Amino acid sequence: MIRLEKRKEPSKLWRIANPFLAVALTMLAGGIMFAMLGKDPFVAIRLIFFDPIFSETFASYSRPQLLIKSAPLILIAVGLAIGFKANVWNIGAEGQYIMGALFGAGVALAFFPAPGWYIFPLMVLAGAFGGFLWAMIPAILKTRFNTNEILVSLLLVYVAERILAAMALGLMRNPDQPGFPGSRDLRRYEAAYNSELIANTGMHWGVVAAIIAVIFAYVMMTRHMLGFHIQLAGQAPRAARFGGVSPARLVIICLGISGALAGLAGMFEVSGPGGQVRIEFASGYGFTAIIVAFLGRLHPIGIVLAGLLLGLTYIGGELSQMMLQLPGAAIQVFQGMLLFFLLALDFQTNYRIRLTQGAHA
């Protein structure tokens, strides 16, 4: 008879091995899915995971894309992971991302067409503030009224999407091209343009911010008292309260940090790769970042690797759409499967399978 036995301590080996296993299993299941769609699975998998980096024909375009797609994912996921560790579930990062972009773009559009070195830094501050503000809604409702932060932060995504549409069609619409929805192209406004720092690498200020955020999160979680409190509150909430950790303060801090980082990601996107406030601006980074956070084991370094991998699937997805006419949604399924496999495999981390004789319950 097969029996699950709880391990005394989570297995370190499985914790690290599982993300790799999950990726392998996803490739396998994804290959089956591609075959069912009538495509050669080996070609498809190679196109998604290998060609964006190594193929001579595509790499010149897609290598820089890797940093462009991964930076927002990493930036958002680092913040989310801090909250997840403390059992604070901010799943509305997509909304905070949109609000950060709107605040950042708002500053740029207000200054247009003035030159000035101070405009971009102001946009950075505004972007972080926009995301922070949007995350403070669930945070304050949670701490003041004990309202579930999962539902509120998620519902606010839909509100943010409507605000984005209203802005693209109304207040922020480009007055020089009133026939088209969407704001001015920030890439053509030098003082606000988040340009490539090194040509043809995809390296922009958002990548720099992501690196800083990773280092900051690493130091905070491993060396700082606050990081200890966060881990304690997640693993032993009662002990944390006896130890003088204020749950309300942690909720505010966790949601505040993740909101501000998501806002930054949105701001760097709208002022650089995205270019303008459009109705279709939001591309699901806020939701994919949840997968990145889990796949990276809520650890800053792991999140960098996971972010690069999922960034790769975005590019590979576009590539396979172009080359194999593979539907764009296939990549979403792929990402969803990844999270499933990871969660499923994780039972090995906490439990051990025992084969016992007889059926003594």
Next chain:
Amino acid sequence: MILGSINPAVLLAALMVAATPILLAAIGELVVEKSGVLNLGVEGMMIMGACVGFIVAVNTGSPFIGFVGAALGGMALSLLFALLTQALMTNQVASGLALTLFGLGLTALLGQRYVGITPPRTPKLDLGLLSDIPFLGRALFTHDIVVYLTIALVGAVWWFLKYSRAGMILRAVGENHDAAHALGYHVKRVRVLAIMFGGACAGLGGAYLSLIRVPQWTEGMTVGAGWIALALVVFASWRPWRAMAGAYLFGGVVVLQLNLQAAGVRIPVEYLSMSPYLITILVLVIISSGKGRSLNAPGSLNKPFHASS
């Protein structure tokens, strides 16, 4: 006066239709949560039902078979959640989120070739004389059968949870799984069955959207209805009839908002269409700020159960 152009009987009728999909999803999730499981994948199961129901209905030409397919589709996805959380002991919040992300992707893939098609029409129920009653007839008795079956389902769930033996076992499992286990009840079996019921209901709710309310298939067409259903369960304090009251209240907001749009109120459409989400948040705040333990959440909600011996 713009409000004058809105006919209250038509409004009431539209409200019932708008409320039905979220009520279906909510009543299913209510049973799931009563058994102590928090399934955040309602949105994913709903969109699955919307998609599978639509595909089946178009291919068979029968909306009825479509609804059956939708229930099975939602249930299939919920079984995945049951496997993860009950057999493999994964985190329920993360698994629910995974279900939603996966469901949205999978349906976008499955439904690709069905965009822009009109599904077979679901006939309205012929209630004869009843629908000729002035005002009330128009408002209450001009619907398709699903609207009435949903109300019946709410009643059945209420009776089941309150009076039936199986319902009491389900509540015991949800309130205190250790005690229920000690009494010899099969905690996991009860929970898996509840999760399946929740999946089927969410699937039906989704199919109501794609087959009757919209009626069309578009990618991501549930736009948060599943999340609103989750909020509704909290709003209802886990009581079936209150869930129905909440769904109708919500349906009223949606319909009023749509009517204001149609009547050409000078507020941009985007702001009007965010009102259902804002009202849901507002209602959540009012309910959860209530003093003390009036919230009535099941005691073992979102706690994993593993029989140690």
